[in-house]
Amino acid sequence: MTLYLVKRLGVLLASTAAAAVVVFAFMALLPGDPAEIALGVNATPEAVAELRSQFGTDRAPVVQFLDWAGGLAQGDFGTSYVTGAPIGPQIGDRLGVTAVLVLGGMVLALLIAVPLGTFAAVHHRNLLGAAISVASQLGIAIPAFLAGILLVFVFAVQAQALPSGGYVPIAENPAEWLRGLVLPWLSLGLVQGAVLTRYVRSAVLDVMREDYLRTARAKGRGATGALWRHGLRNASIPVVTVLGLQLATLLIGAVVVERVFVIPGLGDLLLNGVAQRDLLLVQGVVMVLVAAVLLINFVVDVAYRLLDPRLR
C-alpha cells in the first residue's frame, strides 16, 4: 500500500507538471504581446521593451516557463499584466467559494442518489423503482445551468422565496450566504444526483445478484439485512470511481452555474480573465482547475484501494 501510495503520488506530480507544460505552451501561442496590449498602440518601442523586461516576457519561453512553474510550486501565480495585482490571492479567495459550491452540490447529490438508487434497485421490478429510473434519465438530460434557470424561475420569479443570484460572504451575513447558495447547490446537486442515482442503482443491482448475498441470507439474515451488511460497501466501489469523474464534471459545471447566479468563484474569475485578455490570470485559473481534477483522480484511486482489500 505504501509503495502504491508513493508511486501514485509520483504519477500525480508528474501529470501536474505535464499539465503545467501544456497550459503554458497553449497560452504562449496567444497572439499579441502583453506589453504592447498593456501600453496600447501609441507606446514607444522603448517603453514596450522596458515593460517587457519588467513582465519578463523578453526571456526565452523555457526560462519563462521555469519561472512560472517555480512560482506555482511555492503558491506564487505571478502578477497580472492587466491589473498589476498579484494573482495568487485572487485565486485563493475564489477557490474557497467554488469549493463550497462544488462540495455542497456533491453532498446534495449523494443525499439524493444513495437512498434513491438503492431503493430503485431493490424495487426494480415494481412501478416506483421504474419511476425513479425514468426520473433520473430526465434529470441527466438537463444541464446544470438549465436547472439553475428553471430553479430561478420557480423559486425566485414565481415563489419569490430565494434570491435569483448574487453572493454574500459568510462573514458578512451567514443567513444570506446560505440563502444565496441554496439554488446553486440545487442546480448542481439535482443534476449530479440524477446521474449518480443511475450508477448507484446499477451497482446495487449487480451486488444483489452476488453469491455472497445469498450466503448472508443462508446465515439467517433477511434480504434487507444482507444488503446493508454485505451489499452497500461492495456497491460503493464502482460508485466511488464514478464519484471522482462526477466531481470533475461538477467542478466544470460550477463554472457555468457561477455565471448563472453571478457568484464570484473561479469560473467567474476565469471568464473575466478571458474577457480582459489577462493571460497570466487565465493560465493560473486553468492550472488550478486542472490540478484539482488530477488531485480528485488521485484521491479516488487511493480510496478505491482502501475500500477493496483485493487491490492492497
Added chain:
Amino acid sequence: MSALLTVEGLSVGADSVELVHDLSFTIGPGERVGLIGESGSGKSLTALSLMGLLPEGVVASGTARLGGRDLVGVQEARVKRLRGSELSMVFQEPMTALNPLMRVGAQVAEVMTLHGRSRQDARQRAVELLARVRLPEPAEIARAYPHQLSGGQRQRVMLAIALANEPRLLICDEPTTALDVTVQKQMLELIAEVAPALLFITHDLAVVASVCERVLVMYGGRVVESGPVREVFTHPRHRYTEGLLAASRLTPRGTRLPTISGSVPAAGRFPSGCVFRNRCPHATPACETAPALTGDGHAFACWHPAG
C-alpha cells in the same frame, strides 16, 4: 425413530411453469441422503426451497418440516431464524460465496452473532471452527481476506460457517464441483465426517456412492427412483437411473460410450405422463400415463422397470 426432515408434496414453480413436482422424502437423524440429477432436474431448487432462498418469482408449495417446524409457506421472519442455526447450506461456487471485503474470521463469526452469541465468544469460536474444518493455521486464516485463500480453502470456510451453530441438517449443493480433483476427495471426507444429517446434491454418481447412504434420483422435477445407494446403483430399476449409471461407467477402449439419447428438455417442456419417455428406449404408449413412485425402501416410478 421419527424423521428429522419430512418433505411432502413439495412443488416449486415460476409463472405457470412447474419446475419441481410433488416431491416427498424424509431424512432421518444422522442420515446422509444424496439427491442426484442432471442440471435442470430441479435438485437445486428443491434445496433452495427448503432454505427459503428461492429466487424472486419462484414459489414453493407443499410441506417441509424440520424437527416439527415448517419450512415452506411460512413467513420469512420465521424461516430466517432457522437458516444458519437449525439448517445450513454450502453452495457450489466457493470463489464468489464469500464477501470479498470482509475478513474470513468475521464472516464465520457473523453467523453466530446473528443467532445470539456474543461478539467476543463468536470470534474465538470462529478460529476453533476453522481448525475443525482442517484449515492449517486457523488464526491466520481468520485474519485473511477471501481472495488470499484457494478455492478449496474457501469451501472449508463455507463449511465452517454452515457448522457454526451446530445445525441439525446440512445441505450441500455440488460443494466439490468447482474444486480440483485432488481437493475434492478431502472435502468429501470432511463433509461426511462433520455433517449432522446431510442432504447432498450432485450430478456425480461416484460422489454419492462415497458420501451417502441413501439416494434420490431426480429427473424433470420428480423423484424417479429412491433407495439405499448400494441397491439403487447395483440394481437400478428406473430406465433413467439405468442410463445414468451406464453413461458413468468406465468403458473399455473401442466400445461405444453408452449415453442417454437426446438432451434434458427445457423447464416446462417435459412430456406428460412419464417425464423420461421421450428419451427412453423402452417407452410404450402406457408411459403416457404418469407412473407413481412405488416400493418400500427401494422405490421407482417406471412402467417398464429394468432387471
Added chain:
Amino acid sequence: MRGRTNAGLLVGGTLVGLVVLAALVSFFWTPHDPTLVDAARKLREPGGGYLLGADKFGRDTLSQLMVGARTTLYVGIVAVGIAALVGTPLGLAAGMTPRGWLSELIMRVNDLVFAFPALLLAVMLGAVYGAGTLTAMIAIGVATVPAFARVARAATLQVMVTDYILAARAAGRRRTAIAVRHVLPNIGSVLIVQASVSFAIAILAEAALSFLGFGTRPPTPSWGRMLQESQELLFSTPRLALWPGLAIAVAVLGFNLLGDGLRDHLDPKLSRIRGGEER
C-alpha cells in the same frame, strides 16, 4: 426485460429522429428567417405564423430552434467523429499490447488529456484563436478522446483473450490484420453505444459553451445562446428559456436513451435468460 429494451430504443430513436428531422427540414424551410431582426416583432406572443413567438430582437423562436438543431448535430457529429477517429485506434493499440510501453504511454497521455475538460480546452482555444463553433467542436472532441480510448481498450482487452483471436495469433496473422479483421468488428457495438452516449455529452457541452459565449457565434442560432439571451427576461418572458431548454433536454434524453437501448440490445450479457434451475 425485452419490452423495456425496445421501449428505450423506440423512445430514444424517436426523440433523436425528431431533432434530426428538424435540422434537415431547416435546410429547405423555416417559418421565418431565423436571423432576421425586426423591432416590430419584438417579444411577439406566440400565434399567427409565429407558433412559439419571437425573442427580444424579433427573431422567430421556432425557426431559431430548427436551425439550432442543425448547429447541435453539427457540433456533435464533428466532436464525436474526432473522438472516435482518434480514440479508437489509440485504445485498440493499447488494448492489443497491454504490457508494452506504447500502451503505457497512450494511457498516461490519455489520463493527462482527461484532466482538461471540454470547457477549459474551449476557453484556452478560444483565448488563442477566438471562440467559435470550430474551437468548440475541437475542444469537445479532444476532451472526449480519452473516454473513447478507454472504452476501446477495455473492449479490446476482452476480445484479445477469446479463442478466435488466440487462433488467429497462433496462425501467425499480423497484428494490424488481426486488429482490423477481428478485433474492430467485435468491439463495434461497444463503440456505437459509446458514440451515442458521447453525443449526449457533446450536446450538453456545446450548450454550456454557447451559454458562456465560447461556442457558436451570433448570428448563427444555437440553443445554448438562446438560453443565455433569455436569462435576463426570465421574469417577464419565461417562454424564451423554456423552448431552448426543452430542446436541449429532448436531444440529450434521446441520445442517452438510444445509447442505453443499444447497449441492452447489443450486449448479450445484459439480456440474461430468465428462470432456469441454476439461478
